[in-house]
Amino acid sequence: MSQESLGLIETIGLTAAIAAADAGVKSANVILVGYELANGDGMTVIKFRGDVGAVTAAVSAAAAEAGRVGRVVSTRVIARPANDLAKIVDSRETVGVEQPAAAVAAAEIPLPVEDEPVSEPLAAPEVTVTKAAEIPVEEVDAAEPELSTIEETALEPEAEVVAEATSTPANQSQSRADRRHRRR
Numbered sequence: 509m510s511q512e513s514l515g516l517i518e519t520i521g522l523t524a525a526i527a528a529a530d531a532g533v534k535s536a537n538v539i540l541v542g543y544e545l546a547n548g549d550g551m552t553v554i555k556f557r558g559d560v561g562a563v564t565a566a567v568s569a570a571a572a573e574a575g576r577v578g579r580v581v582s583t584r585v586i587a588r589p590a591n592d593l594a595k596i597v598d599s600r601e602t603v604g605v606e607q608p609a610a611a612v613a614a615a616e617i618p619l620p621v622e623d624e625p626v627s628e629p630l631a632a633p634e635v636t637v638t639k640a641a642e643i644p645v646e647e648v649d650a651a652e653p654e655l656s657t658i659e660e661t662a663l664e665p666e667a668e669v670v671a672e673a674t675s676t677p678a679n680q681s682q683s684r685a686d687r688r689h690r691r692r
Contacts, residue, residue, distance in 0.1 A: 542604025
């Protein structure tokens, strides 16, 4: 631990601590050791490791962000901590610290699994696909409606109405307002 420096920031509230940890890790090349919750008062300590300059920058950025979100109690950068300090920093209370190999191995002991009989998969139903080329052309032609008769019936009433409108003497004499409207 004497090769790396240690950065600590103490906040009130877990939200401020998480925001501080995020800002610290993003601002410099440091390792987030973890956080430690205090008993009472809602205090949380964030711990960083890395080069002295990087840890100083991370603690500074973390303090600024935690100050925006919540309240910062204290900050500290220890340039070259003593080797015995590792016992305090990497304690069981620190959330995020890797557990010793023996504890990890005990946690990863596989539990016995009972063999269950495997049933055979069900057969998929057969699906027949009819391609468009297989449909006779006569069936397609029969499905189209006759448009010519529909168009003729629609045009005939309109033609009569237009003829009646032009032959009416009332339409021949237009008002001044109608003439002005047409000019625009």
